[in-house]
């Protein structure tokens with residue numbers, strides 16, 4: 064059974080059709096890319112899947128269960144995590160707290176136990192801290208644990224966002240232009256990291272990327288959006304020479 | 319092992335002093351009264367800080383919750399329980415007043431699901447005004463003339479105990495997953511939801527806890543003054559609490575202790591100004607919001623208020 068099924072997803076902002084009849088079937092373990100020019104509707108697709116917006120029309124199913132209408136945290140708890148196109152860390156909080164906050168729903172102690180700092184509370188807090196530090200280790204961020212998130216260098220902030228997303232223990236990870244603002248060396252390392260994470264955490268991934276070069280490198284399958292419409296989908300090779308894709312990217316008359 | 323052995327010691331010593339100094343007349347009645355107001359204001363400030371400082375909302379009706387606690391506890395001690403029981407049932411009475419206020423907090427939490435910032439401020443402002451008008455219109459509890467007949471059940475020691483309960487309850491709560499959820503709402507509510515924080519649950523908790531302690535403060539206040547009327551709980555009173563929060567510093571318990579102490583004593587010293595001293599609060603609030611919106615402590619906490627486990631674990635991380 065597919066992990067994620069999106070059927071006829073359509074979304075309007077007022078009169079603007081941001082996403083039109085978007086369909087996607089995602090098998091467990093796949094790494095799929097979504098590309099398209101500015102304003103094509105890519106981020107909106109993520110916002111619809113994660114419950115930030117409620118779609119005007121369409122279905123979103125995870126393991127065959129409907130996600131439309133759930134609050135975002137409930138969707139996250141079903142196993143979908145994401146990062147943001149423009150970094151949205153909890154800037155004034157410590158790096159450690161950024162990750163610990165994402166463990167919110169794993170906590171079993173009651174608010175009363177939180178008041179009293181009971182034995183159980185201490186034990187669970189210790190586990191949460193260990194788990195968060197383990198993630199920081201993986202992303203080479205442990206030495207920043209106490210620093211405010213806003214004081215991290217840009218690349219580290221991007222990695223922290225991924226670490227924070229993984230702390231929610233997702234099965235499906237949505238990455239919104241993770242390579243934005245990175246230099247070629249950093250991009251290369253990021254691509255390796257994504258592939259490693261995918262194996263290590265057994266993730267299914269949807270990757271939005273502006274730069275075709277990146278997606279071509281690691282995605283098995285690509286879907287191309289333009290003005291909300293899916294104009295092409297297929298293997299990277301097929302996409303590369305697809306006339307409508309070239310047209311969308313380079314303008315009419317080129318293809 | 320425990321590097322904080324001195325903390326309980328100092329707190330216990332202060333407790334002894336809070337009983338002995340008044341008992342032997344070393345603190346005169348006036349100073350006792352000022353001290354009790356300082357304590358009550360600390361409770362009000364820390365509790366409002368949870369919503370305005372830690373969570374980053376802008377609630378401006380804290381006196382409304384205080385009023386509910388003040389009236390419920392007063393009605394209980396005057397009408398329900400025999401006068402002679404007063405000292406024994408006082409803690410229970412305060413808690414019931416706090417629970418009444420908490421219920422109102424629960425109701426105010428719901429609009430906060432959908433609105434933020436200015437709009438939520440208007441909701442809490444309206445709440446404060448509604449409470450005041452309702453109290454003014456119930457003749458049975460004195461209407462605009464107010465309600466009296468309470469014994470002076472509040473003393474320095476009781477205030478001290480409730481200040482400690484407030485400090486450590488809210489400190490503990492802030493340093494928990496729920497507390498971090500509250501912080502994440504201040505930082506970025508949408509991102510908080512998307513990393514699994516149930517922001518509705520968190521907001522309910524913050525408002526309920528905040529108003530509970532405001533209710534406790536109201537009960538203590540009513541049993542110092544032995545007389546309450548709706549005009550004690552107007553927007554002006556709420557403004558005072560706002561000033562103390564933003565003066566001391568948002569997101570800091572030590573800040574609230576400082577803010578409440580400094581402001582209460584300042585107002586006491588300005589008594590000769592007469593009615594003009596009521597201009598000081600709103601004026602100070604405007605100046606603070608423009609020049610130093612984060613206050614004296616602004617998001618920093620005094621070391622003695624950090625949980626020992628956090629300090630030890632943090633030290634382990636960096637070493």
Ligand SMILES: Nc1ncnc2c1ncn2[C@@H]1O[C@H](COP(=O)(O)OP(=O)(O)OP(=O)(O)O)[C@@H](O)[C@H]1O
Pocket residue numbers: 076079081099100101102103104105106107108148273
């Ligand atoms: N909250 C919103 N309100 C109104 N219009 C919006 C909103 N969010 C996005 N849009 C519009 O919807 C369209 C799709 O935007 P979206 O952000 O999904 O594009 P994108 O493919 O992610 O573009 P980019 O590559 O620039 O990130 C754009 O025209 C955008 O202006």
Ligand SMILES: [Mg+2]
Pocket residue numbers: 105106107148
């Ligand atoms: Mg986008």
